[in-house]
Amino acid sequence: MMFPQLKIAALVSVGRNPASGAPRAARNDVLALDAALALAPEVSVLHAGDAAPALHDYLAYGAASVEVLPLPAGADALAPLAARVAGYDLILCGQRAEAGQGSGTLPYRLAKALNMPVVSAALEITLLGDIVEIVQFLPKGQRRVVRVSLPAVIALHPLAPRAPRYVYARLRAGRLLSAPALVAAPLPVSPWQSEPAVKKPQKLKPPETRQGHARLLGAIATESKGGALVREGSAAEKARAILDYLRTNRLIEF
Amino acid sequence: MNQERKRLDPRRPFVLSPAGLRRIILGATGGFDASLLAAPAYKPAPKPLRLKGDPAGYLLVAAHSQRGMLDAHAHQAIAAAALLASPQQAVVVLVFGSLNEDLRAYGADLVAVLPGADELGFAPEQELAWLCEFVTRYAPAHVFMPDNEIGDGDLGRRLAIHLGAEVATHVVELKPGAVAMYWQGGAALARGLMPLVVLIAPDVAETSLPFSGAGETVAPPAAQAPPGRYQNRGLREIAASALALEEADFIVAAGNGVADIPTLEAVAAAFGAAVGASRVAVDEGKFTRDKQIGATGKTVSASTYLAVGISGAVQHLQGIKACRHVIAINSDASAPITKRADLSVVGDAQEVMSALLAELAQRNLPDTARESV
C-alpha cells in the first residue's frame, strides 16, 4: 500500500566495493531506498557529504533525485541530517555503512537527536496507519515482529528480501541536488588513528604458561587440519567420523 | 643377550593428560585401551582465582542468553573482560535471559541473571534501564558486549548513545586500554583508546583461561522503565529447510549421487540445516531452482557444508568458496569435491545418511532435541 501523505526520507551514503574499493551505492542504503519507495511514491533521498559520482547509482535504483547536504570532509553527518529530516514521519537507512567508520551507530544517534524510536535489523516494513510494523532479523531463521508509532527511524538489514533494480534510464533522468546545509557540522577531533589493514588483528590470549612440549603439541595440532579421507569401515563408523568432525569443530551442540 | 634386555611395550596402557601429554599407567600391562582415552584419569586441577581480594573496580559484561546458554561470542566477551581486568577489578556479568551454565571458567566474578529477558524478547527501554542501573551500581571502567544480532549489538549502541559515551563497535583487536576495528569495509584498521562501551566482534579473545572467576550471584537490577514505545509482536520461525541458502549456517546439499531425497531431508532436519542441491540434481527435477548452489545458482557462506553425492564440478565449487567446513560423502574417492573437502567419507551416500540418522537419533537428548527441529 502506498502512503503518499507521509513524509519519508531515505538516507544514503557512498559505499565501497569490497574487492576493488571503488565507490558505489551502499548495498544496505539501496535496500532502504527500495523499501522507502515501496511505501510512498515520493521519498526524500538525502546524502550528507560531497556530491560524489557514485550517488548517481541511487538514481538508477529509483531515487528521482538525491539531495546532497554539503559536509566538510571528516565532519559528523548527524547535525545536518537531523536538521533536514526534522518533521519527517519515517526515516530509513542502511544498518551499517560500507565505507567510513561503519559503526552502525548513526540510526541510534539520529533517533536520539530527533527523539524518535529506532528499530534496527529491519527486513520488512509495513505501515498500519500511524504505526509501523517491522519484521526484524534474528539469526538461525528467526524473525521478530515489532511495532512502533510514527515518527521512527528504521535501519535495514543486509538480508532484507528486496530486489532493487538498477535502471540506466532512471539514472539518466534523475539528478543530484545541492542543498545548503541548514546546520554547520562541527569538525570533531577523532580519537581514532587509522592505518591500512595489512596485518591480521591479534587475538587476546592469556599469557603463555605451558612448557615446551605442550606448546609443541599445540603447534602440531593446529597444523594438521582438513583434507582427511575416510575410506574404510562400516557406514556407522563413517557417520561417526562425520559427527566427530562436527563436534571437534563445534559445529553442532549435541 | 638382546633377549635379556627388558623392552618397553610401545603400546602399553596410557592416558592423555589435560595438557595433551601421554602418561603411561604404571604397573598396567596389555594393549591400548581406547576407553581410557575418552575418560581421562586426570581430573583437571582447580584453576586459581584471578581476582585477588576485595574488588577495587569493575568491568561490566552484558549479553543475551539463548535457551539458558550464552553463545561462544558472549563467552569471548566475558573472557576478554577477565583477561583485561587488573587483579583488583571484578568482572560483573549481566545476563539477559535465564542461565544454566557456569560462567566461572570464562572469568565471571559476579553474575546477575534476568530470566525472561532473553534474545526472543524485545524491550529495549526496559533492558536499557536495567543496564543503566548496573552501570550506576558498579561504575564499570568499561562495558563489554558481543556485537551480535541477537540484541546485544542493538542494546550496546543504545547504551552508548543514551549515556552520550564513546563507543567502539565491531572491535577486532583488544589490548589493555586500547581497541582496534576495521574501517572502510575492512581496508583500514583504526586504533584508539578503549572507550566506555566496547562492542566486540567474534573471535577476538581466547576462552580457555588459566584462571577462574569467583562466580558469585548478585541481585539483578530492578529498575522499571516507563511504558515504552516499542511493542513486541512475537516471533516468526522459518523452518530450516525453507531458510534462504544465503542465510543458512549449515547446509546439507545433494548431488546426482542421491536418490532418496526424503532421507536427505531428514538428515538436514536433524542438523537443523538448510537443503541445497547441485545443478544436476536441480536439472533432474529433484529440487526447485532456488535450491541450486554454484556459479549459476546461489553462492553460499555456511560454516558447515555437507555435500552428499556431489562430485564437485568447478561451477559448484565456486558457489561454496566461502564455506568454512566442507564435508563430503561420495562414492568416488577421486571426485574433485574431495580435494576441496575438509573431511571426505568414501561410501554409499544412502548407507552413510541412514547411519547418520541412526547415530543422531541415539544421541539426541531431550533438552537438545529442540536444536534439531
Add this chain to the structure above:
Amino acid sequence: MHSLDHLVTLLFWLAVAALAFGTMRRARLWRAGAAAPFNWAQLLTVPRRYLVDVHHVVARDPYIARTHMLVAGGAVAAVALVALNYGLMLYWPLLNGAIVLAAAVMLGGSYLVWQRRRAPLPRLSAGPWNRLPYTLAAFALGLLALALLPSALLSGFFAALIMLALLAGTAELVLGIGTGGPMKHAVAGVLHLAFHPRAERFAMRSTALRPLDLAAPVLGVEKPTDFRWNQLLGFDACVQCGKCEAACPAFAAGQPLNPKKFIQDMVLGFSGGSDAAFAGSSYPGITLGGHSGAPEEPILPALLAPETLWSCTTCRACVEECPMQIEHVDAIIDLRRFQTLARGALPGKGAEMLGNLRETATQGGYDNAARYHWAVDLNVRQIRPGESVDVLLVAGEGAFDMRYQRSLRALVKLLQAASVDFAILGALEVDTGDTARRLGDEATFQAQAARLIATLSTLTFGRILTADPHVFHSLKNEYPALGGHFTVLHHTVFLAGLASSGQLKLSATSETRAITYHDPCYLGRYNGETEAPRALLRQIGVRLTEMERSGLRGRCCGGGGGAPLTDIPGTQRIPDIRIADARATGAGLVAVACPGCTAMLEGVVGPRPEVIDVAELLAAALEGQA
C-alpha cells in the same frame, strides 16, 4: 476466345492493383517503425543479393534449392510473359508458347513442393503453407490450359474452370502481401533484400551489434514500432522454413525459445493479433494462444515471455541458417536493451554481473589487480606507457579462472618458444564489456569500452592477441564504432601464422586419443575463422574427426550471450548436447579455443571426452620437449 483473353487481361490488371494495394497496406505497418536510411536505388542490389547470398544458404539443401528455382523461376517468367501478352493485350500465340514453357516449369516445381509437404519435417509450418502446392499448381495449370487448348474448347464450362484456377492461383500470389498469407514472403523478401537492416553482410561477414545512442528517448525496443522499419520488413520476409528452429541450441535443449516463432511473434506485434493460429512448433514449454501483440503495446510480457528473450545464447546459428537473411539476434538484443536499460529486469545473476563490471571492471567481482596473477612466475613483460611491443596479450575474464589459466600459460610458453616480442596488459586490463552488451546493457558496455580504449591509446603496440573469442570479437568488430581501431588476432590465427612461417617449431603430438574440434561461435560464425585451429591441429599430426555440426554451422556450447548468467531452465542443458555430439564421433578429446566453451563443456558431469585448448595441445608438442 477473345472474351477469355480480355478476361485474363482484366484479371491481370486487377491482380496488379490488388498487389499494389496490398503492398501499400503492408508498407503502412512497416512504416510505423522507427526511421532508417532509405534509397530506391537499393532495389538494384536485389538480383545479386538474391542469386548470390540467398542462393548460398538455400543451396545447402539441394532439393529445396531446385524446387524453389523451378517454382519461383517458372512463376516469375510466367507472370512476366502474361504481363506482356495479356497485360499489354498483344495476345501473340508465340508468347503463349513461352507461357506454356514457364507454366510447365512452375507445375514441376509445384509437384516438388507437394512431395516435400506430404511428409513434412517438424520444422516446417503447416496451416496456410500446406495449400501452397495446390494453389500454385492451379495457377500453372490454368495458364497451361489457357495457352494450349484450342479456342473451340475455351468456352463455357472449360473457360469457367480455367478462370477459376487462374483466380485461385492469382489470389494466392497477390493477396498474400496484403493479408499476411504465405506469398507475403515474395514481396517482403525482395524488399527486405533491398533495404536490409544490416546491408554490410552482403559485402563481408558482419556480426557486430549497432551502438545504441544512450541519449535516445527509447533505449532499445519496447513496442513493435520501436524497431526500425526495415527490421519490421525483415520479419515479414520469413518463409517459416524452420531452419533456424532446427539449428537453435536453446530450442534443442527445451528452453522456451524458437527463433522461427520469435520472428512470427514480432510479425504479430506490428500487425496485431494472437499467436493461436501459429502453425509451427511453439516455444518449448509454452502453449500456443496465450500471447498476443499490437503495434503500440509493450512486447514483453504480453507477446513474448521474458524467459524466451533470455534463453538466447546469441550464437547466430539461426542467422547463419536463414535463407531470407533475417537478423534474429539483432532483434533479441534490441529487446534486451530495453529490458535492461529501461526496466532493469534481468533474470538470474545478470544484474549482479553488471554491478561487478561497473564496480570492479571484472565480471566475477574480483580484484582487478589479480587479473594477471597467473603470469607472475612466467617472466612475462608487462606493458608500460612509452615502451613499445609487437604483440599485446589481452587475457579477458578467463584470467581469473584456474582452469583457463592453464591455457593461457600454454600460450605464453608457445610465444616464448617462438621468440615473439610480446607483453601482457597486466593490471591495466579491464573487461571489454562484451557480456554486458549481449545482455543489453549498452551503458555499461560503452563505459567499459571507453575505459579500455583510453588505456590502450596510451600504449605502443603492434597487434592485440587474445585467446578469448569474445574479447576478440568485441575488440575487432565492435570497438571500431566506438573509436577503438586495433589489429586484433585470435591465438589460433596468430599461432597458425607462426607455425606456417616456421617460427614456431612443432613436433607430432603424443596424443593417441581421437580428437574432435569444437568451433566457438564467436570465432567461427562471428568471425569466419574455422581453418586456423584445424591447420594447427593438422600441423601436430592430429587427424580430426568432425562433429555433425562444425565450422560455420557448429553448435553452441551454451555459454554465449550471458546465457549462463540468466540461466533459463530447459529440459536438458546445451553443453550436454554438445558433449553428446562429441561422443558420437568417438572422440576422447575435444579441442577448444575459448575459455567460455572450456568452462561449459567441462561443466558436463559424468564420463566425457577431455576438454583441452588448442594452445595446450600445441605446447605439449613443442619441439625439443621432453
